[in-house]
Amino acid sequence: MRTQVGIVGAGPAGLLLAQLLHRAGIDSVVLEARSRSHIEGRIRAGLLEQGSVDTLVEAGVGARLMREGLAHDGLDLRFDGRSHRIDLHALTGRRVTIYGQQEAVKDMVAARLETGRPLHFEVEDVALHDIATDHPQITWSQDGVTREVHCDVIAGCDGFHGPSRAAMPPDILRVYERVYPFAWLGILAEAPPVSPELIYARHADGFALATMRSSQLSRLYLQCASDEDPALWPDARLWEALRTRLGAVNEGNILQKGVTAMRSFVAEPMRHGRLFLAGDAAHIVPPTGAKGMNLAVADVRVLAAALTGFFHRGETALMDRYSEICLKRIWKVQRFSWWMTALLHRFSDADPFEHRVQVAELDYLVHSEAARTALAEQYVGLPYDI
Ligand code: FAD
Numbered sequence: 001m002r003t004q005v006g007i008v009g010a011g012p013a014g015l016l017l018a019q020l021l022h023r024a025g026i027d028s029v030v031l032e033a034r035s036r037s038h039i040e041g042r043i044r045a046g047l048l049e050q051g052s053v054d055t056l057v058e059a060g061v062g063a064r065l066m067r068e069g070l071a072h073d074g075l076d077l078r079f080d081g082r083s084h085r086i087d088l089h090a091l092t093g094r095r096v097t098i099y100g101q102q103e104a105v106k107d108m109v110a111a112r113l114e115t116g117r118p119l120h121f122e123v124e125d126v127a128l129h130d131i132a133t134d135h136p137q138i139t140w141s142q143d144g145v146t147r148e149v150h151c152d153v154i155a156g157c158d159g160f161h162g163p164s165r166a167a168m169p170p171d172i173l174r175v176y177e178r179v180y181p182f183a184w185l186g187i188l189a190e191a192p193p194v195s196p197e198l199i200y201a202r203h204a205d206g207f208a209l210a211t212m213r214s215s216q217l218s219r220l221y222l223q224c225a226s227d228e229d230p231a232l233w234p235d236a237r238l239w240e241a242l243r244t245r246l247g248a249v250n251e252g253n254i255l256q257k258g259v260t261a262m263r264s265f266v267a268e269p270m271r272h273g274r275l276f277l278a279g280d281a282a283h284i285v286p287p288t289g290a291k292g293m294n295l296a297v298a299d300v301r302v303l304a305a306a307l308t309g310f311f312h313r314g315e316t317a318l319m320d321r322y323s324e325i326c327l328k329r330i331w332k333v334q335r336f337s338w339w340m341t342a343l344l345h346r347f348s349d350a351d352p353f354e355h356r357v358q359v360a361e362l363d364y365l366v367h368s369e370a371a372r373t374a375l376a377e378q379y380v381g382l383p384y385d386i
């Protein structure tokens with residue numbers, strides 16, 4: 001088998017890249033370890049920057065997103081028992097959209113299957129070979145048979161635990177990492193959202209976030225211990241903690257419960273030879289700033305443009321700058337996600353001084369339009385060219 005781009009992973013990064021390449025007339029093979037129903041049911045991120053929405057629409061996979069996505073013009077910051085609205089649209093002229101990651105994945109899987117180009121689910125033993133040469137290959141096994149595809153380029157879109165980053169020589173990779181001493185317990189519940197906009201709450205018991213998937217589905221998160229056992233959170237305890245931290249909550253049948261670890265992580269560079277990493281394969285942000293999926297989209301925009309220049313015109317300049325261009329944005333977004341996390345969580349080792357500084361920063365945000373604007377312009381998404 002031969003293709004121009006071998007794509008490992010059918011998450012948002014791999015699927016969007018496949019779609020953008022298809023629109024540019026570039027062939028690819030997508031390999032995914034899990035089943036279609038697994039990736040379409042996996043509940044993860046839910047908030048899209050305006051630039052991500054525009055990118056999905058331009059890529060031809062935004063029709064349902066435009067119909068069903070919930071556009072939000074603001075958010076609430078809650079602390080000391082009071083909520084304060086940040087008017088994102090008034091401050092930036094831009095808005096964000098709530099649309100479940102798995103819905104975007106469903107749309108992109110459908111678009112991919114419609115193209116007739118290959119997307120293989122439930123592949124095993126994926127391995128990357130000869131990535132430093134101009135004829136890399138990927139091998140995998142499926143139904144007990146070993147298969148191989150010869151590529152011009154490999155895109156490692158296989159998330160944090162995938163084989164692509166591990167295929168880069170360890171001596172060229174620099175890794176920057178911070179693991180936070182807490183996690184989020186997230187639930188999806190059959191209950192109308194308690195407020196039409198998101199609520200980010202700082203409380204003495206810990207952070208809480210009220211978000212949603214529709215007018216009838218609430219998505220709620222609570223700061224918990226990093227090794228938290230969800231079984232220790234029976235529904236009654238969960239609702240009580242949410243009510244305490246958010247001020248109010250609408251209860252309903254809990255459809256899903258899970259713990260998300262909190263980590264900041266960057267691997268540099270994002271390219272070695274003909275292997276390019278995109279999305280969570282290269283970086284992880286703590287979810288407080290809602291940036292994981294948006295960063296994956298931003299990487300893929302750059303990668304698709306670089307590969308289009310290469311395959312259509314033989315240009316390598318943008319490929320050579322891929323890592324540098326992406327990392328400029330990634331580090332700004334890392335900083336923002338780390339800052340939002342520090343602003344809103346309870347750090348068990350914080351002394352009274354740090355606690356006072358945290359409250360002062362929240363109070364400053366409420367009283368300074370300049371501070372709110374800085375938050376808002378990063379939350380709605382920095383422009384792609386800075
Ligand atoms: P992924 O979505 O991880 O896709 C990678 C794909 O590669 C997966 O489908 C995986 O199955 C596949 N793969 C892995 N190994 C192999 C292999 N060996 N061979 C073939 N395929 C392979 N972000 C937020 O902003 N808010 C949130 O609330 C939020 N919650 C999250 C909850 C969880 C549990 C996780 C893991 C992430 C969450 N994120 C959240 C982050 C966000 O979902 C990611 O940033 C986003 O999915 C990145 O997309 P990606 O395509 O780079 O990686």
Ligand code: DHB
Pocket residue numbers: 044045046047098198211212219287288289290291
């Ligand atoms: C969602 C998740 C986030 O981490 C966030 O900051 C905002 C929204 C969500 O799942 O909707």
